[in-house]
Amino acid sequence: MVEIAPCGTWNSPVTAARAAAAGGGVDWVDLHRGRPWWTEGRPAEGGRVALVRDGEDLLPPPWNVRNRVHEYGGRPWVVLDTPEGTRVAFTHWDDQRVYLFDPDDPRPEPISPAPGSRHGLRYADLTAGPGGREVWCVRETSTGPTRTDVRRDLVALPLDGSPPRVLAAGHHFMTGPRLSPDGRRYAWIGWDHPRMPWDGTELCVAEVGSPDHRVVAGGPTEAVCQVEWDGEDLLALTDPDGWWNLHRIDPHGHAVNLAPVQRELGGPQWRLGNRWFATIGGGRHAVLAAGRLAVLDERSRTVTDVDVDLPTWHGQLAVHDGVVVGAAAGPHTETAVVSLDLSTGELTTHTGHDTAGTTGSAGLAAYLPTPEQRVFTGPDGDIPAHVYPPHNPDYTHPGHERPPYLVHVHGGPTGRNLPVLDLDVAYFTSRGIGVVAVDYGGSTGYGRAFRERLREQWGVVDVNDCATVAQALADEGTADGQRLAIRGGSAGGFTSAASLTSVKTYRCGMVAFPILDLAGWTGTGGETHDFESQYVTGLVGPWPETADRYAERSPAHRVDRLTGPVLLLQGLEDEICPPEQADRFAAALDGTGIPHAYLTFEGEQHGFRKAATIIAALEAELSFYGQVLGFTPPGVPVLDLRR
Structure with a gap:
């Protein structure tokens, strides 16, 4: 029987404790050899962030897979194929150092040097370096007593713990470097004060081992927000026409909008390492069109929405063999790690974050x-x-x-x-x-x-x-x-x-x-x-x-x-x-x-x-x-x- 009662006085099973249980959420979703990995916040564990592979926690407390770069943090982990086998590098919140471990025998060891002061060195947007021997990333260095005394470099961290190598500098802010498939070049996005990354950024390319770089896209009023390699070309989300669209940039710096649409396919770089697009193959790319999963086809120059039960996707896309993996949610469904087989339309949920599961919304x-x-x-x-x-x-x-x-x-x-x-x-x-x-x-x-x-x-x-x-x-x-x-x-x-x-x-x-x-x-x-x-x-x-x-x-x-x-x-x-x-x-x-x-x-x-x-x-x-x-x-x- 429905009771008539003044607003604000209704009893509800949606308690603050239930809301808190759902407050952690999943993040930083990626794939390695077809298996989904992600991080997951744990409010009941003091807010620590756990690293998960296929639903299995890889690191026990107190390991906390998170970093302070830009204070909002950036991509905090990467899986590496090394000559010794699969290894995982991650940033640990307590000391902000980068650690390395074997996922089948998780005993993390630091590979970045100890800072001279608490959180004096911070790392984010971790990617694989050449030959599986290094982690490439952004490094923040505290240079003085104030909150704005910070310097940033792109660095290579050898897996054996040898001293880091500086790859590049030049901008006050930079994303992590992306190595080309042939290992000869790398790309990153940089910008300087007073611009924010959604105001204007520069897409930079350098030869490995060279201190010089060239700018191939972006500018004071153009904001590149993601870059990836596709063979010799770069694929970049940028907005010279006022909308974040996907562009192909050849080795000479010539850019082509692959599917001009008045829809945002990218987003603001509050954190380093978001992925609003991922390449499927054959000139097709999974993209996020204003938060909805879509497929961009270079040949037809179209962006077609994908009809899926969880309509809102976050900037965490990865693709393997025609299967898109990411973090998605709906009006009545918390953010979950999901995979979508584009050939069959089958959606698989890898986490229990839904209204019928065991989390705060159960x-x-x-x-x-x-x-x-x-x-x-x-x-x-x-x-x-x-x-x-x-x-x-x-x-x-x-x-x-x-x-x-x-x-x-x-x-x-x-x-x-x-x-x-x-x-x-x-x-x-x-x-x-x-x-x-x-x-x-x-x-x-x-x-x-x-x-x-x-x-x-x-x-x-x-x-x-x-x-x-x-x-x-x-x-x-x-x-x-x-x-x-x-x-x-x-x-x-x-x-x-x-x-x-x-x-x-x-x-x-x-x-x-x-x-x-x-x-x-x-x-x-x-x-x-x-x-x-x-x-x-x-x-x-x-x-x-x-x-x-x-x-x-x-x-x-x-x-x-x-x-x-x-x-x-x-x-x-x-x-x-x-x-x-x-x-x-x-x-x-x-x-x-x-x-x-x-x-x-x-x-x-x-x-x-x-x-x-x-x-x-x-x-x-x-x-x-x-x-x-x-x-x-x-x-x-x-x-x-x-x-």
Whole structure:
């Protein structure tokens, strides 16, 4: 029997613990001799990342297959065919060194030197060097006391532990080198401040053993995001026409768009080592067209979607004998490692991450929301969004009540929302609270022009787009206009805080590991890491010429304009958005009379990985909304709000 009860008071089996159990996810999927390998986060094991082959863990705790390059990390492992047999190289989080082991006798030994300081040397985007004798990768070296004192090189690590060899340098940022099939040349992607990798990069090629390289594609307004070899040619995802399309580049540097489409086949290089395409053979390539698996045919110059039960794929593609392997998900299915036989259409799931499995979503199918993909109209154009209405088969709200809604702001801000199962979202929708995930101007997946709507407009376009969507839902009667809230982490935390201090749309907001003072994110500000230390040049304007703009848009300078209560969440080991800014913001709130809470978490970096942290954060957020929006959620501790 369906019970009538106010929104926010519904009981739900989608507990914070269930959401935490599903919070690790699979990553860095690849193939070796037809067998799938991947990494898998383990919230119940303190957030460590395990290396898995065909469903079997290869390394016990405390081995943690993860690295800090760019602070977001990069591809942390590679399988090598050596003269002595199969070997695996990986980066270990605790000391950031590269280790080597035999998968049939896993006793890892370091092959990179010990750093002089904690995490003073870091490695990522591991690939095989010539002859199975070396690991080639990106090396970060800490050169001083500040977060921006970093140098990067492409290096070769001999498997016998001999000293590393520098292969190339020249750009401040570089991807791992890709060795040509004949072993004579290698390619990589490089870029420099103040550009970010989705602004403009250079595709470089060098002869093995030579210190010189030449640029064959890219530039200040063209962003190459992936490169692979195909015989003598290079295959590169790049966007000279405003969309990441696949190009073939011959040895003379002549590039041809293999299938011109106004769809994004690539994505932003937040991490090193993503693969948005993989070659099938015969002029055919598996690609991701705006997140959907597709086949690009060079002869017909077409991109054809593949109809598959899990429609959203991540940038982790690999191909072997006509079988595509990757990480895929659906609206009611968590991200899983899957393989698709293109000749038969048979989809095989290699992990148990689904609603019928043994992970956090097991048995919850009836309580999961179905996203509605919609497009709203704002002052700067279309605003795509995914609307998740409240859903619980055991409850409905009184006829006169309109549900509260949370506006979810993705991070980046050069990122996007995907219509896949997220138990954090289901945690709220199954209790009668709607969620809308907004792809505001600046999001990826819609071409360069949409992405550049945010150029020098961060804190304006994103704020306006989110408010436009929230108000539209209220105006049409989908949401209660008096019970709108906003939530976000990282760059989404900035937009959440900026919204609460500049528009009157929301009653309250959750702000997690945020940017709050934009001046701290300049090259001299010292309050963020090197990778993003000049990101705000494009998002806000040149520093210090536009210093007034930085101050005006920074929530840290507008605490007196807050329109409602705030919940702050912060990891104390965060090097991307360190706790200093959240500390100051919370201190400024004390004594203002504005209800607020500030929760910090030991041992957490950027984004939460530990089960206990995820549980505490979700339950605190639900209690916070209940106190502000006027309902009493059952079964969660009451969050203490200060004034």
